[in-house]
Amino acid sequence: MGLTTTQMVARIANRTHFGTSGTDLTIVQGELNSAKDWAYNRLFSSQGGPDLLMTFDTEVTLNTTTRDWDAGANVGADVLYGVKQIWVKFSQDTTFTPAVPRDAADDAFVWNDAYTSADTTTAMGHPVLVDFANFAKVRFAPPLPSGTKIRLDYWRKPPDLDTVTHNTPAYGTDIPEPLYETIIDKATSQCFVNISDERVAYWERQALDKLVVALQVLQKRRQGPVRTQGFRVRRRRFF
Numbered sequence: 001m002g003l004t005t006t007q008m009v010a011r012i013a014n015r016t017h018f019g020t021s022g023t024d025l026t027i028v029q030g031e032l033n034s035a036k037d038w039a040y041n042r043l044f045s046s047q048g049g050p051d052l053l054m055t056f057d058t059e060v061t062l063n064t065t066t067r068d069w070d071a072g073a074n075v076g077a078d079v080l081y082g083v084k085q086i087w088v089k090f091s092q093d094t095t096f097t098p099a100v101p102r103d104a105a106d107d108a109f110v111w112n113d114a115y116t117s118a119d120t121t122t123a124m125g126h127p128v129l130v131d132f133a134n135f136a137k138v139r140f141a142p143p144l145p146s147g148t149k150i151r152l153d154y155w156r157k158p159p160d161l162d163t164v165t166h167n168t169p170a171y172g173t174d175i176p177e178p179l180y181e182t183i184i185d186k187a188t189s190q191c192f193v194n195i196s197d198e199r200v201a202y203w204e205r206q207a208l209d210k211l212v213v214a215l216q217v218l219q220k221r222r223q224g225p226v227r228t229q230g231f232r233v234r235r236r237r238f239f
Contacts, residue, residue, distance in 0.1 A: 002177040003184075004168050005161040008032055011184050015203075016191040025163070028191065033160045035186035039179045039211060040158055044081065046215055050155050052176055054084065058152045065122055067113075067143040071152060072136030079157035080136040087151040088128045088144065096151050099130040104139060112141035123148075178217045182210035 003011075009028050018024040043049040058075045072080035087096035102109045109129050115121050122145040129141040144150075158175045159166055169175065175183065189203035 002169055002171075002180050005029075005032070006163045006167055008161065008180070008184055008187075009163060012188050012191060015188050018191050028187070029162060031187040031190040032183065034190060035183045035207075036158060036161060036175055036179075038186055039183050039214075040175055042211060043176070043179065043215065043218065044155070047219065049215075049218070050081075050084075052218060053158060053173075054153060054155055055173075056153050058154070060150050060152075062144055062146055062148045062150065064146050065143050066146075066148070067115075067140055069138040069140065069150075070136060071138050071154065075152060075154065081155040081157060082135055083132055083138065084153040084155065086130055086138065086153075088123075088126070088140075089149040089151070090124070090145070091147045096149070097126045097128075099140070100127040102129040102131060102141075104131040104133075104141075109141050113139070115142060176214075176218055178214040179211070182207045182214055185210060 009025065009032065012018065012028050012032065013024075016028075018028050040053070043052060055075070060074050062069075071083055071086075086099045088099050089096045104110070104113070106129075109131060112129055121142060123140070123142040124145075128144065131139045131141075133139065159173070161167075161169065171177075185203050185207035189200050189207060192199040192203065
């Protein structure tokens with residue numbers, strides 16, 4: 001299991017002597033979350049990185065006719081980085097069917113989206129066309145009727161660390177454990193800004209070196225489990 005937020009703050013406080021008062025604790029937690037975002041943004045932009053922090057199969061039932069839908073507000077993610085896949089299940093359906101991504105300027109999308117707000121026409125069958133904007137906003141064409149279920153796979157920002165409200169990071173929903181050390185070092189470096197250029201440089205180098213190693217570890221994990229082969233069984237050979 002990884003470190004708690006309290007343990008991370010204690011490590012930074014021991015190095016910088018910040019964190020001994022309420023004001024200092026706020027500063028350390030702020031730099032810790034800044035470092036967390038720095039590390040995760042690099043993980044997210046690496047090969048295979050986005051899928052290391054994804055939420056699968058979140059289901060939401062619409063309670064009104066819906067054309068424009070705020071996915072970020074409806075799935076409980078503080079910051080939604082993007083939607084990987086969205087499915088639609090009408091009340092008469094038994095299974096979810098993938099919505100078809102289509103640019104809002106596409107002729108087919110424009111034709112299916114040409115209903116006024118007073119129009120009661122809604123989608124009754126598949127395919128449902130969908131376009132994404134501003135990371136978290138979704139537009140359906142035609143509009144979906146009330147009672148439709150939506151299922152999403154999406155990328156999101158890890159929740160902020162806090163010694164009171166989020167002290168114990170949860171496996172699978174927070175920043176991956178191999179990044180903890182680089183986050184602590186990066187936060188240490190940032191605490192020394194305007195205090196000591198030499199110490200800023202030292203901890204920045206530590207953070208960058210550990211980031212490279214952490215990304216390599218995570219890429220190994222993305223390649224799949226190591227396949228092993230049992231010991232050979234000695235067999236009698238006949239010539």
